[in-house]
Amino acid sequence: MSGTYRAIQLQRFAETFRAGAAIVDLDMRRPCPGELLVRNHYAGVNGIFDTQIARNAVDYVKIAMPTLTGVEALGTVEAVGDGVVDFAAGDAVVTTRFPGGYRQWNIAPEGHFAKVPEAAPEWLALASTGVSAAMALEHVGALRDGETVAISAAAGGLGHLIVQLALLRGCHVVAVCGGRKKSEFVKSLGAHRVIDYRAESVTDVLAAEYPDKLDVAIDTVSGTIFDAFLDNVAPHGRVVVGGAAADLEGRPEIVTQPRIAHKLYYKGASVRGFMNGLLADHWPEARARVFALHAAGKLKVVFDERNFTGLEGVFDAVDHLVSGQSMGKVIVDLRASQS
Structure with missing residues (x-):
């Protein structure tokens, strides 16, 4: 497997995410044992977090420059490494692990991913923000x-x-x-x-x-x-x-x-x-509950009315969220930027 793919890399601390980050080309490789190769379709946007890491203002995450960026992404498995038995090519999966989000492809340990019913953005929102909502309200609250x-x-x-x-x-x-x-x-x-x-x-x-x-x-x-x-x-x-x-x-x-x-x-x-990253052991149960509620028509996902596409659209999406104008879940459709 050869070639390159594109990702957003934070290259310097700056006042804004846009000022500190750039789109770079990374070498493609095959997944190592225990890893998945995933083509990202959608990324969830966490504009507050993105802005704070750009300003080096997140005490609980120590950033070593340069770093890739983005937390949430949904895509399909294209290949699996040796020893992987719970995932197969074609599976729709989601990750909520930094920095798996703002990139065309993600190569990471299988433990960073969870299966979802289909590669539709609703499942990205539920597996990330829906789980966070359940954890904040029911576990911590x-x-x-x-x-x-x-x-x-x-x-x-x-x-x-x-x-x-x-x-x-x-x-x-x-x-x-x-x-x-x-x-x-x-x-x-x-x-x-x-x-x-x-x-x-x-x-x-x-x-x-x-x-x-x-x-x-x-x-x-x-x-x-x-x-x-x-x-x-x-x-x-x-x-x-x-x-x-x-x-x-x-x-x-x-x-x-x-x-x-x-x-x-x-x-x-x-x-x-409430720090969701410290509650990873509880995510599977919460994910199952919010998925079931959505499937039963009891929990709906509303997306922001603005459409953001491609890796270039991530910067506009971050600015939009930080501006306070967003309503509902902000996502970026990455499919347009893939080759």
């Missing part, structure tokens, strides 16, 4: 039926799936998002209370309507939204930190106020960090 759940960035790729999973458990859902279009979208999913932070104060609404009533609050934004969730957590409630989109620099914000211990102790409440 320890959700119980009928609880009150608050979700920030509720119209995003992760948020719109968390909204649906919470509703399936009979929960009262409070969804936070920005703008009328996103608000209408989240309402269409069935959220009971939608807070448009561009038109209302999240702090004021929660204090007036949900004082000490949030059993589970999942925040991926940080800043004042995290503060509002924390202030209104219920007795024995759980505030789940799944990101900090408002802090692309990855530097702790210095806040002068009482320690959160005083807000937690008398309620028996907790703040819990």
Whole structure:
């Protein structure tokens, strides 16, 4: 097997992913024992993470330059290495392992992949973001039926799936998002209370309507939204930190106020960090559950209305997601860039 394929490589730390990365040619090779050779069809976009690694602002991932990029991809197996028995040529597979995403082909250990029913983008979203939603809400958030759940960035790729999973458990859902279009979208999913932070104060609404009533609050934004969730957590409630989109620099914000211990102790409440990469042992079970819900028509995947194609489209997709304009899951169709 000879020839080359294209991939996005981060070559320098820079203010933006676009400024630090470039498309490069890599040598094609046959899979070694225990490896798969996969032709990528679609890539899922994690623009916040991409921007933070470009700025060297992700403490938990040490980046050695240069590095390939991208986390999520779905494709088909083209060849398997010696000793591989669970995969065969033609299988549709997904990976959520960095850096398997932003490249035409992926050659990696078989343990980096999971089978999906077909090479359709819905299965990429479910195997990556759907699993993350289930892990954040049910594993880390320890959700119980009928609880009150608050979700920030509720119209995003992760948020719109968390909204649906919470509703399936009979929960009262409070969804936070920005703008009328996103608000209408989240309402269409069935959220009971939608807070448009561009038109209302999240702090004021929660204090007036949900004082000490949030059993589970999942925040991926940080800043004042995290503060509002924390202030209104219920007795024995759980505030789940799944990101900090408002802090692309990855530097702790210095806040002068009482320690959160005083807000937690008398309620028996907790703040819990959600890092999906640390929960890989639980992914297969979560994947089976979200796949079954989707197959039964109970969990739908909504994609952002903009279409991004080819490796060149990854840069536009990252910019779009970071801009805060995206709604639903952002993906890139890589098939147009393959030769």
